[in-house]
Amino acid sequence: MTEETTTLTEQVPPPVREWPAHDLTGTEFDPVLADLMREGPLTRIRLPHGEGWAWLATRYEDVKLITNDPRFSRTEVTRRQVTRLAPNFAPRPGSLAWADQPDHNRLRKPVAGAFTVGAMKRLRPRAQQILDELLDGVLRDGPPADLVERVLEPFPITVVSEVMGVPAEDREQVHAWTRQIISTSGGSEAADRAKNGMYGWIRDTIRARAHSTDEDVYALLGAAVGRGEISEEEAVGLAGPLQIGGEAVTHNCGQMLFLLLTRPELRERMREPQARGRVLDELLRYIPHRTSVGLARIALEDVELHGHRIGAGDPVYVSYLAANRDPDVFPDPDRIDPDRDPNPHVAFGNGAHYCTGAVLARLQTELLVDTVLERLPGLRLAVPADQVVWRRKTMIRGPQTLPVTW
Template identity: 80%
Template sequence: MNDETTTLSEQAPPAIRDWPASDLAGTEFDPVLTDLMREGPLTRIRLPHGEGWAWLATRYDDVKAITNDPRFGRAEVTRRQVTRMAPHFKPRPGSLAFADQPDHNRLRRPVAGAFTVGAMKRLRPRAQRILDELMEGVVRDGPPADLIERVLEPFPLTVVSEVMGVPAADRAQVHAWTRTIISTTGAEDAERAKNGLYGWITETVRARAHSQGDDVYSLLGAAVHREEISETEAVGLAGPLQIGGEAVTANCGQMLYLLLTRPELMARMRERPEERGAVVDELLRYIPHRSSVGLARIALEDVELHGLRIRAGDPVYVSYLAANRDPEVYPDPDRIDPDRSAPPHLAFGNGPHYCTGAVLARLQTELLLGTLLERLPGLRLAVAPEDVPWRRRTMIRGPQSLPCAW
């Protein structure tokens, strides 16, 4: 790509900014992203891995427009070494994350029934029982307790495993694989974990070809048997869904940390339980749930945006984190305000690639926060806020542990 030909006029193109993989403590917003937001609605970035540079869109309206625009596709990314955050990049056929229409709808159809609002309503009593069993152990053993280890990690992993159809005996190994896959520790470890996980998924899908179950692996096995999707596509579909439990642990860890360090938020959650949904939505908007950016798109034709020409073949990233802090949409965006009147946040994405498990993630988040507050009166950190350890070298941010008393 020729820098001198990327603009519509004589103006210089945006400088290419290196965006390193930083280990950020607490809920600190990425200072590099802050600078990029100030520099303009459309900048250019170079991430630690891959090749070349990419456009970055940070404004709310632009992010919504790009993620709904078929001129920006994901499938082409699988054939390119685009600049990226992850050291390892080996997308598999069938992954919804890299599918464009009409394949996206075809692939999503077999599993959609497992993640509907109705399915989540049916799941809710079982999820609450799982959570209650964990809480009974915490209450019995008494404070202090690491709520990540005791509740925030095992609960979503158990619920996701039940939705997916992972046998209890296999859950520890599956979790070990997914935890390694989302890390940024190295390509070799991640490749071994992916081979292990996807090999296990392949065997599981094959074994459920004639299953009548409503778990995801049974639905996928039956869809392969009916020749609606290939086995390779079924495996590619299942992997990211299986990994989804990791995000709930990290996101809820950040939310709980904020409640434990901001007494006014904790008081509101306790005193006005009927309004907890608004607090959760504002926290979802606020928390920096990931490091850097996620997956790129490729411009399939020339597109003009803010007086710049994004040329066909150029990679483009959007930042949902930045969109959720757009001051034109969220006045005083760095303040947590559950009473703000503003458009919906983009924490679960937008457009065709809106998170498949969003309703499940929201269900687990509400149950976790509500149950912790109700079962643990006087809940507080057992260490100073600055002594809470945070995950390192990972794409999904969150506390590594939350030592608490009550």
């Protein structure tokens, strides 16, 4: 801990605040989270499901500290019930999300080669071809079109499926499972059915690819199981979250394009090749890409932070959304500043649990935004901005449809 974040006098714990899962429209920042940020750097929350309450850290430096500190464990969460957003909680052995070191590095190693910068450079021409074919169909059919249905959904799921090694005939079923898993509608029974279906399919696929010499993820996992580096159960747990990853790209890009189509000055900046990277980074920082918070950690020992004692066994959440709006790091954080530099956002996470597919997600985001704007001249919303329908009862926010014309 740094000297500034510790004190010898323990403060009275903050009150426990209820944090319901509001269905927010547009790119509105969660008002509950905004209140919690104003209340203090460390607050306490109760989410719709699970048991008890949890600490919540919202300041940038605290988020980075907690996500890098081995005194806060993800694995320990799997042994108990904690307050959470998701209605269903069934962590699987092998999931990187719940692994602490050194297991995390052992599990990540078999698939790391599929997500390197070099692998993404090799993938880029094929990804561009997939995207161009989708936009060829949009242009052929003419306006109007729903960008989510025609481009934003099929592109990431096709690219992720190719990286993973999903046969073409199975992709629609896999996509249906992933949609249900990240939804909060349907309750735990629907989520259970989707998880059981998808993870059963993943197990069969890994077994079938055990002797493959291909370089897709399922072949790499099959080979790693065959060499005894990881168990089959761990391989299945590893693959699931990677397979779901395309959903985030769909909805993040939906939010980005909505902002670009409703803020002409941002779209003009995207026309400047040298500015595109900065604009995309600023949009990644700004968009509220998820509802509430993600996965908890458990304090393995007493930790003092901002005068509060986080007791051993206490659950702790961090908010990357809040960290990306910390005014001490991002001046005027509620404004989209296309010239923000530096921009050390944590949209892809931090520490050991930094997103495994971050390079792939960035590649898809760049291609999607650039290609859509370039190939659909005069692109604009086909309905008033306040009539765009946004997703409901989901952990990943974004437009349900994005009707456009050109």
